[in-house]
Amino acid sequence: MMSAFAEVIRQKYALVRRQIDQAAQSVSRRPEDVHLVVVTKAQPVEVVQAAVAAGAQILGENYPEEAAVKIKALTQKDDLAWHMIGHLQSRKAGLIVEDFDVLESLDSLHLARKLERLLVEKERQLPVFLEVNVSGEQSKNGLAGWEESHWDRLIPEVEEIMLLQHLSVQGLMTMPPLFDDPELSRPFFARLHRLADFLSHRYGSQHFQELSMGTSMDFQTAVQEGATYVRVGTAIVGPRPAK
Numbered sequence: 195m196m197s198a199f200a201e202v203i204r205q206k207y208a209l210v211r212r213q214i215d216q217a218a219q220s221v222s223r224r225p226e227d228v229h230l231v232v233v234t235k236a237q238p239v240e241v242v243q244a245a246v247a248a249g250a251q252i253l254g255e256n257y258p259e260e261a262a263v264k265i266k267a268l269t270q271k272d273d274l275a276w277h278m279i280g281h282l283q284s285r286k287a288g289l290i291v292e293d294f295d296v297l298e299s300l301d302s303l304h305l306a307r308k309l310e311r312l313l314v315e316k317e318r319q320l321p322v323f324l325e326v327n328v329s330g331e332q333s334k335n336g337l338a339g340w341e342e343s344h345w346d347r348l349i350p351e352v353e354e355i356m357l358l359q360h361l362s363v364q365g366l367m368t369m370p371p372l373f374d375d376p377e378l379s380r381p382f383f384a385r386l387h388r389l390a391d392f393l394s395h396r397y398g399s400q401h402f403q404e405l406s407m408g409t410s411m412d413f414q415t416a417v418q419e420g421a422t423y424v425r426v427g428t429a430i431v432g433p434r435p436a437k
């Protein structure tokens with residue numbers, strides 16, 4: 195028998211998935227083009243297991259050491275994909291190369307170079323999304339993408355990252371300012387989409403097809419603006435326990 199909390203997670207997962215599908219259909223997009231990353235940072239293994247039982251196929255984590263324990267606990271599920279979505283200190287890059295399938299939060303050339311060296315040793319490719327700061331908030335990581343007239347200035351850094359042979363750039367990721375009203379996130383999602391178009395035009399769309407944007411607060415708006423990945427935690431697995 196399913197525990198009560200696992201049953202709640204099952205229902206919330208199904209609801210969020212339905213809301214994603216409806217948001218996609220509202221703008222004539224195909225629901226299957228939008229992937230749901232269930233964010234389980236700061237949640238115990240039991241919560242991850244309940245999310246997987248509910249249908250989760252992609253899990254999002256922010257802290258490499260914490261994630262390593264969960265990934266180990268779920269090794270029998272080899273069809274799961276683990277996405278690193280939090281800021282990664284370069285001294286912890288080794289943990290990502292070891293355990294994760296995708297790094298969504300590649301936010302500097304410095305980190306990219308460190309990863310490349312580790313990936314060469316491991317003889318593995320790592321799919322990455324470039325994290326972009328689309329608001330200009332000081333607290334946000336990522337490439338400086340808030341001033342559209344200055345996008346040309348991003349080119350040297352993006353190009354150097356793209357030349358690293360063991361990193362495979364697949365798209366962009368952002369975390370806009372936190373609003374109570376999801377409509378206020380819309381211009382930031384639209385900006386990330388335009389930046390992907392700008393970079394696709396230059397380098398080919400295969401590198402900038404994926405757009406990871408939208409959280410519990412605003413994932414439907416993000417889907418309407420072109421998200422191919424939404425990162426939803428609280429709305430599915432509930433509030434994060436206090437540390």
Ligand SMILES: *Cc1c(COP(=O)(O)O)cnc(C)c1O
Nearest residue numbers: 233279409410425426427428429
């Ligand atoms: C925590 C987190 C999320 C999920 O946030 P919720 O509000 O719980 O949905 C998404 N993206 C990033 C980068 C996060 O750190």
